[in-house]
Amino acid sequence: MAKELISLQYLRPPLHITRQFLSLTSPPSTLILRPKPPQNPIFIRTSSHRSKTSHDDDGVPADDVKTLAKFKSRHNFIRVIEVSRKTNHPLAGSRLLLLDNPGNIHSISFLLKTLTDSYFDVFATLPPIIPPGPIGILGFGAGSTARLILELYPPDFTVHGWELDPSVIDVGREFFGISKLEREHKDRIFINIGDALNASLKTGFSGILVDLFSKGSVIKELQDPKVWEDLKSRLRKRGRIMVNVGGNCVEAEDSERDGGLVMEETLKAMSHVFGDKLFVLTLGNGNDSSVALTGDLPDLDAWKKRLPRSELRSYVDMWVPYREHSSRH
Template identity: 35%
Template sequence: MAAAIAVATKAFSSLGVESRGGNKFQCRFHEFEVMQRKSRPRMRFFLPSPSCPPRALHDDRNARAEAAETEKSPSATPEGDDDSSYSVLSCMTSQHNNIVVVDTPKSRFLLLDSSHNIHSMLNKDQIWTGSYWDEFASLPAIVPQGPIAILGLGGGTAAHLLLKLWPSLHLEGWEIDEILIDMAREYFGLSELEKSTQAGGSLSVHIGDALSESATVQGGFAGIIVDLFSDGKILPQLKEVDTWFEIERKLMPHGRIMVNCGGVHSELSGSGDKTAEMILSTDSWVKNSTIKALCKAFPGKKHVAALLPAICHHC
């Protein structure tokens, strides 16, 4: 039986499925525990709308011209950022996404879709993000030696963290949007991750469907990170039990799955403090369709815990 750990972007959470034979990787986990960091609030950008009207693919000249126009607008401010000055480095529409790259004095951000949610970020003065990507960086501490898959590579935030902290890792990243990968290489240093580190680790990038049968390696993955969204919503396939069976088959023995369940609050109704209370209630977690599918796929082997505050619930 595989182990699964779920991470939600609002009220960080983790859902763990105990693997057979218990955890044999306490030494590696202790090694990770010493890498402490300060968290900061999750940010959202408010850009002029529409931020990125449709255009021909790879029309870089038009994209840069529109980016320059957008940059002149005074109405964009990042929520939670100390310095609101910013510049739009690129803006274009691909077959799969509306893509905007925003640069600030402290960080660089990848915004996708009309939601303006931050799907990737790269800090200039520290490696930690203060968001769910930091939780992904703990996965190597609790899995066997072996390759780790990132399903939904985006701009490569998780890959940056993993190779910085675990430089001997072999990462296999899947992303369906080839233009997004091109922009990640240009603006987020993804191409540097594709080079071998001094310790021998690297990232291999695959363009295609992360849930296809071909998204695997011989011998299986030690760990699989699932961070799949479309139009600001988690992929509907992840709400199906069979999808998790298929992902589990791609693991080596004692392998683990870590998933960003995201949008727990999107399936709840309410406002203000009442909504926050519902998000942090134990009952709300099992109402999340993705977590519900995980509970059905791995019955009796799950533990759900909201980290802020500490709440536990067994499925």
């Protein structure tokens, strides 16, 4: 399950979307949207009061945010919100899927553009450096990653997604265009309901994208090297795994699950399995979330040339060896 994390937290007077709880005791006049793993954290403020952050200029009036769905499923507290196209904000014209009590953002979809300016775009750089074939998405959410792959790449790549909560898929079909993807790419997208760690194909995966969070934290299983051994065994020859490992920006329900420490524990577990063939890309100002990549570092120039959108090329130069990353933390 899980995904992109943004939680909603009301600071008096603004509403702050990070990984914390959504408190409705005193509705604020502005909404602070901070997509957890995106490249640039996003905040919202009121015109009369600014929260004490370095992102004061990213305010979005609460009047420009509409709730489209709000209910509890067996696994999640699910909310879908829409940000007005008229507002002056990076999330203008987007729909967001919020899960868990903290209100984490697990999917982003824009009406008028494909790219998301978040870690989903980093995930979209994987196909050029893996063999053509099936890509497993562990933690499907409302299909943000699947949409990018299906719309940007040729039929040589198929998407096989796993999501624990069927209600999340239902919401994705109703509000995030999954139904349209299934109609237009019926031979390329396959959605499975169940534990993503049990995901497998007889032919193996060309690539695996891992985006598994629970209660605002990277799931505990991903701090176990045995899990990474298992996932590695499901890859085809020259296959790779790309992972949203969270970071300091992640605020879990459990205060003991510090985002930065969980990220380092996850990377350490991966390093036991992949050794020097592990690279890390950190988004934002260095204190935001990170993405991990397995395998030898590809030829960067060739990788850039094979990317379908020029906006994706900047990510290619951001990868550093895990050992270099760990020496900085």
